[in-house]
Amino acid sequence: MHRFAPFPLVVAISLCLLAGAAVGGFGFPSAKGLDVFDVVADPFAYEGPITVRGGVMRADLGKGRFELVDYREYRSCRSVDCAPKWITVFYAGDLPQKGAVVEVVGTVEENAAGAGGFVLRAKGVRIK
Amino acid sequence: MTYWRLIWRNLTRRRSRFVFTLSAIAVGIASVVTLLSLGIGLEAEIRRQAEGLGAELLVTPKGWCAYEQISVLTGESLPEALAAAVVDRIRRIDGLTAVPYLTQRAVIRNQPVPLVGVLAGPMKELRGWGLARGEYRLDGRHVVVGHAVAEQFDLHVGAPLRVRGSEFTVAGVLAPVGNRDDLAVYMDLSVAQRVYRTGGKVSFVAVRVDDVRRIDEYIAKIQSAANVAVVSDKQLLRSVLAIVGSVGNALQLIAAVAVLAACFGITNTMMTAIYERRREIGVLDALGAKKSTIFFVFVGESAVYGLLGGVLGVAAGFAFSYVAAPYIGRDEFTAFLGSEQSVKVFDMGITIEALVFAVLVAVLSGLYPALRAAKLSPVEAIGYE
Numbered sequence: 001m002h003r004f005a006p007f008p009l010v011v012a013i014s015l016c017l018l019a020g021a022a023v024g025g026f027g028f029p030s031a032k033g034l035d036v037f038d039v040v041a042d043p044f045a046y047e048g049p050i051t052v053r054g055g056v057m058r059a060d061l062g063k064g065r066f067e068l069v070d071y072r073e074y075r076s077c078r079s080v081d082c083a084p085k086w087i088t089v090f091y092a093g094d095l096p097q098k099g100a101v102v103e104v105v106g107t108v109e110e111n112a113a114g115a116g117g118f119v120l121r122a123k124g125v126r127i128k
Numbered sequence: 129m130t131y132w133r134l135i136w137r138n139l140t141r142r143r144s145r146f147v148f149t150l151s152a153i154a155v156g157i158a159s160v161v162t163l164l165s166l167g168i169g170l171e172a173e174i175r176r177q178a179e180g181l182g183a184e185l186l187v188t189p190k191g192w193c194a195y196e197q198i199s200v201l202t203g204e205s206l207p208e209a210l211a212a213a214v215v216d217r218i219r220r221i222d223g224l225t226a227v228p229y230l231t232q233r234a235v236i237r238n239q240p241v242p243l244v245g246v247l248a249g250p251m252k253e254l255r256g257w258g259l260a261r262g263e264y265r266l267d268g269r270h271v272v273v274g275h276a277v278a279e280q281f282d283l284h285v286g287a288p289l290r291v292r293g294s295e296f297t298v299a300g301v302l303a304p305v306g307n308r309d310d311l312a313v314y315m316d317l318s319v320a321q322r323v324y325r326t327g328g329k330v331s332f333v334a335v336r337v338d339d340v341r342r343i344d345e346y347i348a349k350i351q352s353a354a355n356v357a358v359v360s361d362k363q364l365l366r367s368v369l370a371i372v373g374s375v376g377n378a379l380q381l382i383a384a385v386a387v388l389a390a391c392f393g394i395t396n397t398m399m400t401a402i403y404e405r406r407r408e409i410g411v412l413d414a415l416g417a418k419k420s421t422i423f424f425v426f427v428g429e430s431a432v433y434g435l436l437g438g439v440l441g442v443a444a445g446f447a448f449s450y451v452a453a454p455y456i457g458r459d460e461f462t463a464f465l466g467s468e469q470s471v472k473v474f475d476m477g478i479t480i481e482a483l484v485f486a487v488l489v490a491v492l493s494g495l496y497p498a499l500r501a502a503k504l505s506p507v508e509a510i511g512y513e
Contacts, residue, residue: 037205038240041233041324042292050238072204084207 028075029101029128036070040085043108043118052087052104052120055080059095066095067115068104088114091122101128135428138401149397153437154444156387157486161445163383164478166452171369177201178365180307182254183227183334184343186364187218187350190357198368199231200332203242203308206231208326210356215333217353223338224346227254228330230320234291234313236281242312243291245320245330254336255309261285262300266316270299276310289313292323391493394433398426398497406504413506423502430494431487438486442479 033051055074059066069083080099088111089104096102106122113119139146178201186200189209199206208230219226230245248266251257257264260275262285271291273283278301283289287298296315304310321328335358337346347358359367402409409422 034240038233038235041205041240041243042235044293045235045290046238048238076198 031071031101031103031128033071033103035072036068036083036087037073037085039087039108039120040116043116044110046108049105049107049123052106054087054102054104056096056098056100056102057081057083057086058098061095064092064095065090065113065119068102068120071101074101086115087120088118089120089122089125091125093122093125096125096127102126103128131425131428135425135432138405138425139429139432145397145400149393149433150437150440152390152393153387153433153486153490154440156383156390157438157441157482158444158448159383159386160485161442161478161482162448162452163380164482165446165449165475168475168478169449174201174368175365177307178361178368180255180305180309181334181361182256183336184340184361185224185335185337185346185350186359186361187226187333187335187354188357188359189332190355192357197364200364201308201368203231203244203312205233205242206331208321208324208329208331210330210333212328212330214354214356215330218333218335218350218356221346221349221353223342224350225250225254225336227251227334227336228317229332229334230317230324230326230329231331232320232324234289236277236283236289239281241277241281242308243315243320244312245315245317245324247317251314254334255305257305257309258303260301260303262298265299266314266319268316268319269295269297271296271313271315272300272302273298273314274302274310274312275304277313291315294323387489390437391489394430394490394493395497397433398430398494399500401429402426402497402501402504406508409501409504410506410508413504419502422504423498426498426501427491427494430490430498433494434487434490435483437490438483441486442482445482446474 031053033053034046036052036054039046039050039052052068053071054068055071057067057069057080066089068087068089069080070085073083074080089106090111091104091106103126104120104122105124105126106120109119109121110117111119181201187210188196188200196206198204210228215226215228218224227247227250232243232245233240234243235241246266248264252264259272260278262272264272266272271289273289277283278298283298283301285298285300289296289298291313302309302314315323317330320326321330335346335350337343343360347360350356350358412422
């Protein structure tokens with residue numbers, strides 16, 4: 001009588017998982033958080049720290065600021081240069097590069113230097 | 129020993145090989161089932177949202193991209209792009225009812241909620257809305273909310289709502305309609321234009337025509353009145369389905385490769401089995417078994433691989449669809465729909481199609497090895513060591 005050997009099954013499942021991971025890895029970086037269009041529509045309605053996801057349109061190293069465009073539009077159009085609306089982010093740490101997908105944790109502040117009269121003062125930026 | 133017992137004994141003789149071959153076909157079929165179930169659910173959702181528009185034509189700014197076209201169906205915020213003068217020119221055309229939309233976002237308890245600026249009367253008529261509670265009142269101090277929004281945020285009639293610093297009161301809650309209308313806050317168009325400072329512009333205009341047979345004529349009239357793009361609801365549906373389909377086609381190609389690899393796996397397994405069982409085939413020949421019997425034993429083995437792999441694949445595919453459902457909103461083409469219900473978790477049609485497909489490809493994969501087995505001469509087969 002044959003004894004059931006789990007090894008082939010383990011290898012088969014591992015191969016399937018590897019294949020899945022390989023296919024998934026080709027996609028656009030996933031990110032979680034509020035969308036830029038959501039925040040731009042009514043920025044001062046958000047209280048306390050919020051997480052905003054988006055693509056980096058440009059970064060100004062000298063001023064410690066970068067512009068964030070809508071994640072879903074970036075994902076669909078694959079370009080950060082044609083966005084109709086964006087958020088200005090002030091960040092004291094290392095700035096992400098143009099085209100990076102990021103999750104920004106910060107608070108909305110009134111500031112004439114930002115698009116729409118506000119900026120997002122970031123406490124943290126996660127590059128995806 | 130019966131025919132089927134012989135097949136089963138042969139299949140399970142090498143258990144590890146059996147598991148690997150079965151896994152290959154199961155993975156292939158699971159990927160097909162997952163794509164079909166997600167695709168069918170998604171298409172149904174898109175059609176439902178398109179029907180919910182309640183208009184035959186859509187007037188948009190020229191040059192809108194795929195994102196914006198999908199956003200019309202999903203209720204995402206859209207740029208204010210059509211001037212009031214354009215809307216007035218369209219509304220003056222005889223034989224049609226033009227309803228402008230300004231799609232924006234409000235914030236309730238730190239969560240974004242769609243807010244649509246509309247003309248109260250024409251919008252109610254276009255959508256056929258009823259009221260669940262309160263009154264249908266849109267003015268400078270009152271808004272109405274969709275049923276799902278009221279439920280989600282516990283908004284009752286008389287509840288305050290702050291939109292871009294302006295205070296409003298919920299005048300009424302719409303009766304549930306089962307589409308994105310349930311998910312929004314509705315504000316008077318001119319008030320929304322003032323609050324969002326759009327300079328009198330709107331996002332798009334939905335048009336209902338009196339005579340659908342003259343739809344081309346209406347399109348020409350609108351385009352001659354204003355420099356805008358006009359699409360019919362069917363064109364919009366085709367366009368959105370094509371966007372979804374183009375991504376789906378790439379995924380279907382991956383599924384097809386997985387099934388093809390599984391087919392080669394079955395062929396390889398059966399070829400190996402023939403070399404291992406030459407003596408057995410020879411004995412069967414010598415005992416008077418017909419060539420067709422040997423042929424069908426091997427084809428039968430392939431078919432069982434297909435059937436079992438198909439059953440496992442269908443179960444795995446639907447299970448994966450179920451698990452993937454909460455995350456589907458993050459996918460690049462379904463992100464716009466923002467719906468977790470766009471997945472067909474079980475479908476009898478898909479199940480039958482997948483099982484038939486699995487058995488068919490497995491049988492096709494087993495034809496060549498079965499022919500080779502049937503052609504073996506008894507002397508050559510028995511003499512094989």
